[in-house]
Amino acid sequence: MSTRASRSDVLRLRLLSHGLSATATATGGLGGPLAVVERMLAVQAQDLPAASWAIGVRSPGTVAADVTAALDAGSIVRSYPMRGTLHLVPATDVRWLLDLTAERVLSSLETRQRQLGLDATIVASAAVAATDLLSGGRHLSRTPFLAGLRSAGIDPDGQRGYHLIVSLALAGLVAWGPHQDGQPALALLDEWAPVQRRLDRAEGLAEFLMRYLDGHGPATLRDFVAWTQLTVSDARVALAEAGDRLEELEVDGESLLLPVATERGVLGSRPAQRSPVLALPGFDEYLLGYRDRSYVVANEDFPRVVPGLNGIFLPLIVADGRVIGTWRKETTRTRSAGPTVAVEAAPFSTLSARRSTGFARAIRDYSRFTGIPTTVTPPVAPPRRSEHDILNG
Template identity: 45%
Template sequence: MAKRSAGWSAGAARDLLRRRLAAQWIAPPGPKVQENPRNGAARITAVTERMLALQAQDYGQAVWALGVRAPGSTRSDVEAALDAGTVVRSWPMRGTLHVSTPDDLRLMLSITAARTIRSILPRYRQLGLDDDVLSRARAIATTELRGGGRASRDEFFALLTADGIEPGGQRGTHVIGRLAHEGLLCWGPTDGGRQQLVILDEWAPPGPGPGPGITWPLDENGAPAAASHDPRRTEALGEFVRRYLAGRGPATLKDFCWWSKVTVAEAKRGLDHVRDRLTPEVLDGAEHWTADDGPDRGNTDSTSSTRPAPPFHALPGFDEFLLGYPDRAPALAPEFAERIVPGNNGVFLPMLVAHGTVVGTWRRRLASGAVTVTLDPFEPLSATARAGFTRAMLRYADFLGLALVLDERRLEKGAPDA
């Protein structure tokens, strides 16, 4: 049996994880998702709004991160949301790709972009990406993509090359990332399963709300400049904090700061602005917070908590259930951490989760109309768990529109990969 971290008792950890599963719309799914059974793209957008942002450096895993929170949805539903511009993919924080709604992307960039860009400046200098190069790249993007244009990664790299900007050695990737941090570009519609670069404000024009299109520069010490005292920034900070807690609570302010890379001072400022919409409680000796409402103010359903929640889940790699918090011990026993990130290489494998606890990993192979799934539990599975994970994998196969082939050998033995 997996050991708990010293701070969390088994009962406290179980309750925390149950509540986080519910906040993240994993178990049970959110009421708004249930109310749109025939509009798959709208359901995917509702999940994205709930979560504010989900890690998406691996496109295939990100697609399932949305799908697992919207039972009955399909990969085509996710791509329909991307093609409609209600969901986009970009770098809102930490230099890491996430999926979000366009206005939520603007909200986050308004707080995080200046600091993120500042942290990457040494790498820009190493790559020779000076102000002149970046200005030319900005002009290329504006000229070539304005008016409904779109470009794949390779097509955009070709445009850079034609202007004398060598995209090799990560230069092109950093150029795209910089223009995305500035709010100029984002990954939007799909073409053959691959996303295209578009002008963010043209593809998905800003809507009402705090922060869209507003950025606050940093002073020479890396702190927000005088413009940061604008009350709109306080409102944006408050919304940032509240939305994180709505989709991940109970969580601490430290959790939010780690996840967003917002400074402690600004995080406290945001929390104070929305304190009357949050509920505090002490768990494991630390102050945790939950939001009193969801992102759409009223997307609650008194019956949602009474619906039976399936206890077994096949979550994708990099899922926010584990990566949305710096302390992963409540969900993942430390002795199994390397099984999730083999060799500590930064690549998180898809996870088997039972009653909120990570109990194994899984892998997939796609071929000729079927998906073959290999389960790799940390310990042998009971008959109940085996049946539960089989149902979870059937959901995944249905999401892809493929037949399921389950690797029974791994299911029986629970052995690590050879």
């Protein structure tokens, strides 16, 4: 049986799930870096500084060095558990996630790898070379690792090196672990994260869905499929296995899922206090984690978030659960004063005084997280389009 809810209810519940609500931010968010990643299960991380801030904004008081420390301690690793894209995941969850997803991701890469001249024999040789290079607790950043492959007679030029690393990670041989000379370094997964949970397929699918909804719900089964790139059949198995641990919300005739333990007091009520204005990073799960993104950003504004619809998601300004603009930063470095950051807001419309003040506060939080002095350019409303402009595109 489902409960009827509004789109506003969905936003309030999602802010709670993400640890971004007013209540969550006032009480420490989701906890430290590991607690955040455990709640989210996977945080997109091809842009590591952005992924670090995605953790920081959900963990008030955390600083960037804390995220780096978690990676260097091995409690969080960076791998390719979904969509062939780097994510931060709890170290203990890497193996069962790869058990569920790696085969489909590898299949999707076959055509490109053939174009690059990579076959099973070369990948197998790379696995032997990687084991020789990294065994015994050794760690190598990208450049020396690729040099090691070359010394073993494997050409890593062009995109070959990238695809070989992805293939080895999907096979569960390597993962990005500690930093070396300020750069992420590869390690053998079994050495770097030896404590791994293993789940049978049905159990793993159910946990995948439950953990996704813990950190992202309410969401549809289609959202889950888009996030994981599992099959619809797998999603249905997950739903059946999760059983009475889930409940449904009916919103505009659509069924959204959430764990039964989710706070229900927000349904049909006005929030006790307004959610803070948020400065989220690019590629943040709050937008990226769903197939249907219309709950959080208007369809007509989506191209402003992904200019050219080229897959590059800009940092977000969020107020009351909705994306109301984007922001950009530019870093200046000097020998005498060190780096400084200038942030420029690009709101979709003129910001109210409250939202302008809230955004400035959010950027101060970002500055505390990075430890880099940061200034904000006063937000400027986008130019109004004339009737002539609208009629003529």
